[in-house]
Amino acid sequence: DSTVAIVSAIGSREKGPYSGSVYIYRYNGSQWIEEAKLTASDGKPGDFFGQSVAVKRNLVIIGAYQAEGNTGKTGAAYLFRFKGNKWIEEAKIYSNDGTPNSYFGFSVALGKDGTAIVGAYGADGKSSKSGAAYTFELIGGEWKQTGKLISPDGETGDKYGYSVAIHKDLAIVGAYHKKVSSNNFGAAYIYKRRGETWKEEVRLTQSAGSKHDYFGISVDIRDAAALIGSSRFDKETLKEVGAVYVFLKSPDGWYESKRIQPHDGNSYDNFGLSVSLDRGKALVGSRLNDSQAEDAGAAYLYDIYEGTADEIEETIPKEFAISQNYPNPYNPATMIR
Template sequence: MKKSLLCFITALFISASLFADWDIGELLLAFDGAEHDEFGKSVSISGNYAVIGALCNDENGSNSGSAYIFYYDGTNWYQQAKLIASDGADLDIFGKSVSISGDYVVIGATGNDDNGSCSGSAYIFSRSDTLWTEQAKLTASDAATENNFGYSVSISGDYAVIGAIGNDENGTHAGAAYIFHRSGTIWSQQAKLLASDGIAHDIFGKSVAIFGDYAIIGAGSVDDNGFCYIFKRSGTSWYQQAKLVASDGASHDLFGYSVSIFDDYAVIGACGDDDNGSCSGSAYIFSKSDTIWTEQAKLTASDGTADNYFGYSVSIFDDYAAIGAYSDDDNGISSGSAYIFNRSDTTWYQQTKLLASDGAAFDKFGRSVSISGNVVIIGADGNSDNGISSGSAYVFQNDDLPSVIADFEANPLETKLIGNFPNPFNTTTTISFYLTAEDAEIVIYNIKGQKVKVLDCPDYIGNNEQAAESLSQYSVVWDGTDENYQPVSSGVYFYRLKVGNNLSGTKKMLLLK
């Protein structure tokens, strides 16, 4: 029995070491959210800024659409602006797709009718201080009815790529993508991208992403396995460098339904893959060496089941990939989830599974995902906090990773988290730490990164003036209950010392009952 218990404890701690501390930061809602806005259908994050699409918002008419800018001030995320098209109209669905890079945002409006019904358009907004202003409206040079230009968008630096799944140059709905370049305040079409072997109904442009001199375009055709194409820029020209296919691709896998690219890595969603049941879904990592792109890994959810649609949304940044599975049922039917994968050398492993803290049936959490530095934002367009399908988004932050936002680590000379004893424990454990005289809290999380309880630290017993000048030891007891004083289940938990807005250290503990 002792041997079995030791093996169980060891296995839990090994498992826990794979889970970084992705903390739920904030639930984001539109200040004027309403029924069926579908806020969160599209999301994108860059540094301290995030943009969230609400394609069915009615600001400029029924389903004209809008998008919202949120800003992180080091403590909280708050809504900075609501973006609408200057010429928005009914059924434009502005916000179908969004992307942000630095001070620029691009927003797709596939229902725009400038060049015929659903010819589509995209809008560029730029930031000056706290003001966001429409800088340009983009349309295809050969725009036509039902092209759906703006179905997908991505921006990186001075370049933007726009997908047009209905373009007919290679056959009916074969699809195309367009590259736009900024010079000063002027955006001009630089290239039209087509698949070298494109045919009717490929829907090339279903997904697009751009990073530096590389663009990736997905052709997630329902009738075929699906394909992706890598294009590279040379001067003002773009040429196809590679065609990517899944090594085990099969009909209806929808490989290419979602794409993301960062540096020498690309992640491609195949939400129709059947490895764990019909439409359980998967995603593939490709890596580049010189001019060759090679499949490096196939990602699936550790708990994947039929109709989860894992891979419906994907995003990659540095050594981390976020994958959405909007139809996962952990919090109810189609409540949704997302997964974080981490790369170690050439191996990718599942680091954690993310769920909405208030998840409910049909929220569709994971419909959209975007990761930047140590922050990931996840859209839940079915959330009903502001009415049925009004939508929401959630921000998770991993304080164990280098931040592109800010460094909020507490001064090590002023705080030190010691640990807890006993560990493992049954019922109660004592958490100890050093601190100068100052208000502090111990924040406890479960293995999913969800906050379980906040423990207020006791006042220092003794001379506070002396305590303020040197580190003094404190301790606080956790009795294994949550904020509602309900017992929590056995398992691994994490805790952090919070002093003001600063966080110091992360420790793990094991509760056994």
């Protein structure tokens, strides 16, 4: 729903330091109006409610990666639904096999059919703490875990589940610290749902990279196209400008179509730290871009099907400040759908 926007404030002290809160805004045709402020019904200090957010129509999912789960601070996610004229907390979900510091809820996404996917990059997968992603569906009026995705080559510290996205019967999970070779780190895994089971379709890696590019730090997917952020990729002599890779699917499988970097990128811009894909347009966040002020940030819009992924527009905040996210600097999330 393009009339609803979510803005998180994980540093909110509503229920104690870093308990977190989320603001819902609705567009009335001329301006954005605050509609609600959401907090977890059982929120506690240090939950980091709002670490990740996603919205589809009248449903919102909010990650709280240090909240109480099945045992200790495994992490949780909360689902809110718009009913009548207000947002109502519908469920709190967590993994059925969580362990402390699984970081369940660090990333979240919603499919058009209401399927939720939640990343837990500290969960046990193929190896201890290699990471996992979990799927949930509303069945018989209750939210139930329907799947656990892990990388078949998972190793401790891969950070698998740091980023997730879902579209129809496709899901993608990023593992930005996966060791691909001695000098190439980062991978993303695409899964296809067949019946009630998710099967790995492909593991994607970058064609050229280095140990600390963070390929897989962000992901998104739509039908036969996927975006993967590599926020510390160098640009010639400039360090850690960042990049985004476009992968497309042909009858022969997925292939790397192009690598996108900003025309005005500078060192440590973090271009690609966040990505979003819709109708062939890629929106890329550059959190520490200095176009208007130090670390003010910017967003770039591209057409991924143009031969060179031509930049359509650079968006910078009309109001900005140094250390833009103060006083909540810990990777806050914003989403418009």
